[in-house]
Amino acid sequence: MWRLRKNTVLAIGILFCSLFIFFLNTFARSVEVQFHTTHLHDKLDYTRLERMGVRKIIYRVFQDNIRDGGVYFKNTQFKILNPYLEQLIAEFDFGKLELCAWMVGRKFKWIANTLLFDYHYKNGDRQLVPKLDLFNPDAIQKIITVYKELASHKIDCILIQDDFTLRYNEGFSNWGKAQFAIATKVPARENLMMAANTLYSLNWKRVKINQLNKVLKLIIENCKKVNSALKVGINIYYETPIQVEDAEAWYSHNLREILNTGIDYIYLMSYHRQIKKEMRLSESRNRMLFKQIVDRAYDICKEKLIVKIQIRDWETGRRIPASEIKAYLSLIPTEVERICFTPVKVGDFDYLKDIIMVKK
Secondary structure (H helix, E strand, C coil), X not given: CHHHHHHHHHHHHHHHHHHHHHHXXXXXXXXXXXXXXXXXXXXXXXXXHHHHCEEEEEEECEECCCCCCEECCCCCXXXXXXXXXXXXXXXXXXXXXXXXXXXXXXXXXCCCCHHHEEEEEECCEEEEEEEECCCCHHHHHHHHHHHHHHHCCCCCEEEECCCCCCCCCECCCHHHHHHHHHHHCCCCCHHHHHCCCCHHHHHHHHHHHHHHHHHHHHHHHHHHHHCCCCEEEEXXXXXXXXXXXXXXXXXXXXXXXXHCCCCCEEEEECCHHHHXXXXXXXXXXXXXXXXXXXXXXXXHHHHHEEEXXXXXXXXXXXXXXXXXXXXXXXXXXXXXXXXXXXXXCHHHHHHHHHHHCCCC
């Protein structure tokens, strides 16, 4: 009987220790919050956010819209909608939080100069696409210049939007086809470059991956020339860590090669409801896949990984129950040091406080 009681006490002790470690790791994690709104001026309680465990505010500095598109900071390259970033910087409490500028990658729909645009194939036709051509030297210089000008502001970090990709049917500008011919020593033949598993398409995939990483490296290097302390992160799709060949074909993303560009942070868009819907999974299988994705991403990225959690349903816009968010947080390896919640509104702070289990 004594041994039974002793074993019971031991089991209870192990359980409480496990719970304590889980809560400790949750408290220890650095929390980031990503806002989609640009109207944060005079709306942030910095002391409260710091006490909650929030360490970084991610602030949107662009508007991707054909008619009203532009950016929210002073620059020489694109239309300035309002200098909201400068206004936020003027009041920002950098002693308590870090400020990260979330910037569009190449989808500048509002640009009038179509000579800078890429071409893609859609429904059998080569069509202009309103994205800057990552093979065009003038377009590349435009991207680098605006990022340098953003880096010159008093910010701690830049987050590159998830549009910084070369999708499977993109890159077919004259510049892109010329680069293919130079790299492979054969003329560009679009039908073979688009066809799956041809030598042309495999070589084309490699050309696009190399070019994307080349431009990304240039962005990072030029930003750090302006501000050596600046960190640069990039949004990565959830397939990228575990579906390597698909990610290369769909996005021209190879996670290990992106890490070699000098990137500081990988923001993994591990949006559980989106994964569940797109993969048509049951809840149990979705949780298994979520854990597999995050585990693999950590294996590759280590301390550079930031796991992004959606707190709203993309279709309804409603907040996801806190219990559901906590269930997915519990699946993240304790070694992961940073979590990012998105999209956050100013009225979400009590809700987030409950999720991250931090007392006032």
